[in-house]
Each structure stands twice: as C-alpha cells, then as structure tokens.
Amino acid sequence: MSVVFLTVFSGVSVFVIGQIFIKFFIDPILEQRKAIGQVCDTLIYYAGFYSVPKKGFDDPLREEAQKRTRELATLLLSKTQQIPWYRIFEMVGVVKKRQNIIKASRCIFGLPQICTMNKTV
DSSP: OHHHHHHHHHHHHHHHHHHHHIIIIIHHHHHHHHHHHHHHHHHHHTHHHHHSOOSSOOSHHHHHHHHHHHHHHHHHHHHHHTSTTHHHHHHHTSSOOHHHHHHHHHHHHHHHHHHTSSOOO
C-alpha cells in the first residue's frame, strides 16, 4: 500500500512542478514571442503609411496605425519584463537579447513621430 501511495505522490509532485515551470517560465516566453509576432504583423500591415510619409496623421487610419504601434512597443517591453531569470534564458539563446528588445521597442515607439515630421514625397 505504501508503494502505491509513494507512486501516486511522486506522480502528482512531478505534475505540479511541471505546471509551475510552465506557468512561470514557458508561458511568459511564449507570450513574448507572440508579442514579437504581433509587432511584425502590425508593421507589415501599416507599412504603406510609414514608407510614404505625409504631413501629419490626418486620416483616422493613420491615427490608428500610430496608436497600434505605440501599444505594441509597450506590450513588447511588458512581456519581456514578465520573464523570470531573463539573463539565463538570454545566455542559453531561448529569448532575444534584452538590449535588442529595448532598441526595437524604442524604434517602434518613435516610428510615428519620424513619419509625421512635415515631410513630403
């Protein structure tokens, strides 16, 4: 009877430890990758607005593009901050370098400002 109890207890323990590992480490990494994918999707979707700058963000779609890119810049940083032991995962190559994430977020956040600088084509 004690062998059965020990087997069940060790099985439950392994399951619980696995779930904790998934919730605290794997899920945040997947959320960061999802945010990176959303950034790529949005930049491609709104590429027409950023590749041909006009004076100001006058039409509603341009304002939407500006708002969406800024939201994603902050989302990318927040998802990166949620990953515990980031430096260890960074050294192993599981996640992107923090410096690159910060640079990308700054560039994405500043993109609408660069494109609205009274430039004409």
